[in-house]
Amino acid sequence: MTTLFINIKELIQIREAKTKKVSGKEMSILPTIKNAFLIVKDGLLFDYGKMDNLLECNYDKKINCSGKMILPTWVDSHTHIVFAGNREQEFVDRINGLSYEEIAKNGGGILNSAKKLQVTSFDDLYNQSAKRLEEVIALGTGAVEIKSGYGLTVDAELKMLRVIKKLKENYNIPIKATFLGAHAIPSEFKNKKEGYINLIIDEMLPKITEENLADFIDVFCEKGYFSVSDTDKILTAAKKHDLIPKVHVNQFNAIGGIEISTKHKALSVDHLEVLTDADVESLKNAETMPVALPSCSFFLSIPYTPARKIIDNGLPLALATDYNPGSTPSGNMNFVVATACIKMKMTPEEAINAATINGAYAMNLSDNVGSITKGKLANFIITKEIPSYGFIPYNFGSNLIDSVYIKGNKI
Ligand SMILES: N=CN[C@@H](CCC(=O)O)C(=O)O
Numbered sequence: 044m045t046t047l048f049i050n051i052k053e054l055i056q057i058r059e060a061k062t063k064k065v066s067g068k069e070m071s072i073l074p075t076i077k078n079a080f081l082i083v084k085d086g087l088l089f090d091y092g093k094m095d096n097l098l099e100c101n102y103d104k105k106i107n108c109s110g111k112m113i114l115p116t117w118v119d120s121h122t123h124i125v126f127a128g129n130r131e132q133e134f135v136d137r138i139n140g141l142s143y144e145e146i147a148k149n150g151g152g153i154l155n156s157a158k159k160l161q162v163t164s165f166d167d168l169y170n171q172s173a174k175r176l177e178e179v180i181a182l183g184t185g186a187v188e189i190k191s192g193y194g195l196t197v198d199a200e201l202k203m204l205r206v207i208k209k210l211k212e213n214y215n216i217p218i219k220a221t222f223l224g225a226h227a228i229p230s231e232f233k234n235k236k237e238g239y240i241n242l243i244i245d246e247m248l249p250k251i252t253e254e255n256l257a258d259f260i261d262v263f264c265e266k267g268y269f270s271v272s273d274t275d276k277i278l279t280a281a282k283k284h285d286l287i288p289k290v291h292v293n294q295f296n297a298i299g300g301i302e303i304s305t306k307h308k309a310l311s312v313d314h315l316e317v318l319t320d321a322d323v324e325s326l327k328n329a330e331t332m333p334v335a336l337p338s339c340s341f342f343l344s345i346p347y348t349p350a351r352k353i354i355d356n357g358l359p360l361a362l363a364t365d366y367n368p369g370s371t372p373s374g375n376m377n378f379v380v381a382t383a384c385i386k387m388k389m390t391p392e393e394a395i396n397a398a399t400i401n402g403a404y405a406m407n408l409s410d411n412v413g414s415i416t417k418g419k420l421a422n423f424i425i426t427k428e429i430p431s432y433g434f435i436p437y438n439f440g441s442n443l444i445d446s447v448y449i450k451g452n453k454i
């Protein structure tokens with residue numbers, strides 16, 4: 044099956060296969076072709092170029108994109124979309140003056156979600172999660188990472204990871220699973236954190252490996268959750284199971300999470316709302332992708348990740364949603380891109396690079412998604428008629444998506 048897209052006002056994010064990520068000043072360059080064509084063959088990007096250079100070719104379908112732009116689908120490298128119910132009450136509690144940390148200390152927060160998830164059936168959890176996945180695909184997301192971490196018992200963590208596995212089987216977009224057993228210390232292990240860490244290492248990890256349920260390992264490395272030495276211990280154990288680290292660090296406090304993560308060759312370090320000069324130095328000596336989650340900062344009214352400090356130091360940066368019931372009940376990457384420009388002073392070029400090619404790197408999917416590159420998946424967004432790609436963040440809150448294509452098929 045071959046589809047020819049013609050008269051594309053601008054074809055955005057065109058890259059050679061060798062470009063796996065963009066860093067520093069490179070992030071301000073977004074390669075495009077104006078008045079372009081694109082050929083999709085058997086679900087993959089087959090060819091593209093200027094309309095003037097379009098040769099006669101056989102195709103099954105032709106789509107006219109006059110006035111519209113095409114860009115690769117968003118790559119959301121950090122989500123928790125498998126969760127049960129919601130935490131709307133905590134949202135109201137915060138409006139009334141409680142902080143996120145205070146709510147967590149009173150047994151709310153992650154433990155509240157875990158309580159709900161533990162009593163939710165596999166089918167119910169799957170259905171709730173599938174609905175969220177369908178919602179974000181319609182919003183232009185064409186690859187997604189999903190974490191466990193609202194189970195916090197052997198059975199409930201396995202239930203979450205099996206739900207992710209079923210989502211992988213039933214949906215056409217690349218999905219990666221991350222084991223985040225070390226998301227919070229369950230109440231049963233209050234003052235017995237070591238016991239819970241041993242449960243993660245001795246029982247959860249072997250079972251997860253046996254069923255091949257995870258691609259990555261994550262730890263919430265933060266005061267009141269897991270320390271740097273806990274993180275070291277868990278990442279060391281996970282290495283024996285071939286799980287690559289993607290770590291929650293520096294959300295509220297800089298306690299050394301970045302240094303330990305880079306030491307373990309983490310694929311990404313995520314959050315970074317607080318970032319020291321020493322953290323920046325650690326990142327300069329690593330291949331680890333820093334990931335910012337601006338919707339979380341927006342929703343919790345906490346500082347935004349200092350994108351300028353990161354990019355101006357020559358580092359790469361990816362953007363993701365963090366979709367979860369507590370700190371970010373939104374999986375809208377369009378909002379993430381707009382907020383990164385408005386609040387983090389990223390240019391539209393930097394934000395689009397961060398939400399596509401650098402997101403793909405942060406999921407180990409550089410060969411499959413994140414750019415318009417021959418041989419990559421034909422996962423792309425056709426915009427409505429817009430004057431320029433800068434309109435995507437500028438006209439925030441408006442739906443500028445005409446259609447989303449996954450493996451060459453309109454969804
Ligand atoms: N900070 C850790 N985990 C999630 C939020 C968890 C929750 O509040 O449910 C995050 O990335 O923001």
Ligand SMILES: [Zn+2]
Pocket residue numbers: 121122123291365367
């Ligand atoms: Zn998160």
